[in-house]
Amino acid sequence: MTSTPKSRSLPPLAATLLAAFALASAGQEPTPGAAPEPLKIEGVENAFRLSPNLYSGGDPRGVEALTALKKLGVRTILSVDGVEPDVEAARRLGMRYVHLPIGYDGVPREQAVRMVQAVRTLPGPIYVHCHHGIHRGPAAAAVCAMASEGWSDERAADWLRLAGTSADYRGLYESVRDFAPPTAAELEAAGAELPERSEVPALVETMVKVDERWDALKAVQKAGFKPPAGRPDVDPTAEALQLLELYREASRLPDSKARGEAFLEQTAAAEALADELYRSMAAYAKQPSPEALDRLEASFAAAGKSCKSCHASHRDR
Numbered sequence: 001m002t003s004t005p006k007s008r009s010l011p012p013l014a015a016t017l018l019a020a021f022a023l024a025s026a027g028q029e030p031t032p033g034a035a036p037e038p039l040k041i042e043g044v045e046n047a048f049r050l051s052p053n054l055y056s057g058g059d060p061r062g063v064e065a066l067t068a069l070k071k072l073g074v075r076t077i078l079s080v081d082g083v084e085p086d087v088e089a090a091r092r093l094g095m096r097y098v099h100l101p102i103g104y105d106g107v108p109r110e111q112a113v114r115m116v117q118a119v120r121t122l123p124g125p126i127y128v129h130c131h132h133g134i135h136r137g138p139a140a141a142a143v144c145a146m147a148s149e150g151w152s153d154e155r156a157a158d159w160l161r162l163a164g165t166s167a168d169y170r171g172l173y174e175s176v177r178d179f180a181p182p183t184a185a186e187l188e189a190a191g192a193e194l195p196e197r198s199e200v201p202a203l204v205e206t207m208v209k210v211d212e213r214w215d216a217l218k219a220v221q222k223a224g225f226k227p228p229a230g231r232p233d234v235d236p237t238a239e240a241l242q243l244l245e246l247y248r249e250a251s252r253l254p255d256s257k258a259r260g261e262a263f264l265e266q267t268a269a270a271e272a273l274a275d276e277l278y279r280s281m282a283a284y285a286k287q288p289s290p291e292a293l294d295r296l297e298a299s300f301a302a303a304g305k306s307c308k309s310c311h312a313s314h315r316d317r
């Protein structure tokens with residue numbers, strides 16, 4: 001995952017005011033409404049209130065996080081990542097999921113139209129999220145705000161920068177910059193059916209699992225390559241083996257084969273690095289010497305790099 005500094009050159013309010021002045025001097029009315037407001041919510045990363053009807057943030061993990069959203073008044077949750085939403089847990093709290101997954105390369109028009117349909121027809125406030133609430137979720141929330149809150153494209157771009165959306169995801173910025181609200185005909189063609197769960201491609205499903213294993217491995221690394229505090233169920237060597245198995249699975253998917261030779265080569269390279277991570281984890285567990293630790297640190301770093309390099313060439317554009 002690309003990590004991005006969360007700071008920006010201007011504080012959000014100043015940027016919004018500047019954008020408003022720019023509009024006013026161009027002879028247009030500035031868009032009313034306050035700047036997005038960061039919120040602190042237990043179990044939810046990067047939460048913001050964009051308007052009384054629209055929120056953005058990370059995956060609400062567990063019932064407590066969902067309950068916190070409920071307390072904010074949220075009635076509809078829009079997920080745009082590949083993880084299967086916990087539809088039942090949301091329902092028990094009287095909220096409804098809409099699952100409209102997108103990639104890191106942009107917001108496809110048909111998903112954008114459905115997002116607007118969701119904002120128009122389902123009860124608000126609506127909480128829009130991806131995994132960490134930094135890249136895809138904010139882009140989807142921007143589309144919703146442009147359609148339902150009258151946001152200009154400058155204001156939407158300011159919001160992406162505030163949320164920390166990486167400039168490397170050019171497709172996300174471009175989808176927002178080029179977004180035009182759907183026509184009545186497009187909305188009609190999209191229909192009223194908004195899925196609570198969507199099928200995602202097999203490679204996305206595998207990547208969601210890769211990401212879970214990698215999150216666990218990052219926690220393992222932080223804990224000095226031991227089971228992380230409060231997670232005795234995490235066996236470091238088993239996690240590394242799982243990662244290796246997932247790459248093997250990925251290499252056999254028709255979806256991967258269809259992406260061509262270069263992709264399969266990168267998958268094989270990632271698999272080899274995961275294999276080395278697994279072996280060095282097992283060696284360190286057996287004999288925690290300084291040499292074994294050096295080898296493990298190096299293989300962990302190399303495995304992390306392989307995520308970024310494959311995404312840069314095959315996912316993010």
Ligand code: HEC
Nearest residue numbers: 081082083103204207211214266267270306307310314315
């Ligand atoms: C060999 C290439 C490759 C490697 C290595 C790789 N990925 Fe991916 N990953 C992809 C591709 C391609 C996609 C997008 C698939 C799509 O949208 O159809 C993706 C998508 C994802 C997604 C988005 C899933 C969603 O919700 O849509 C996450 C998260 C992810 N990868 C995490 C990781 C992590 C963490 C690692 C390293 C431990 C990793 N990936 C290694 C190719 C790779």
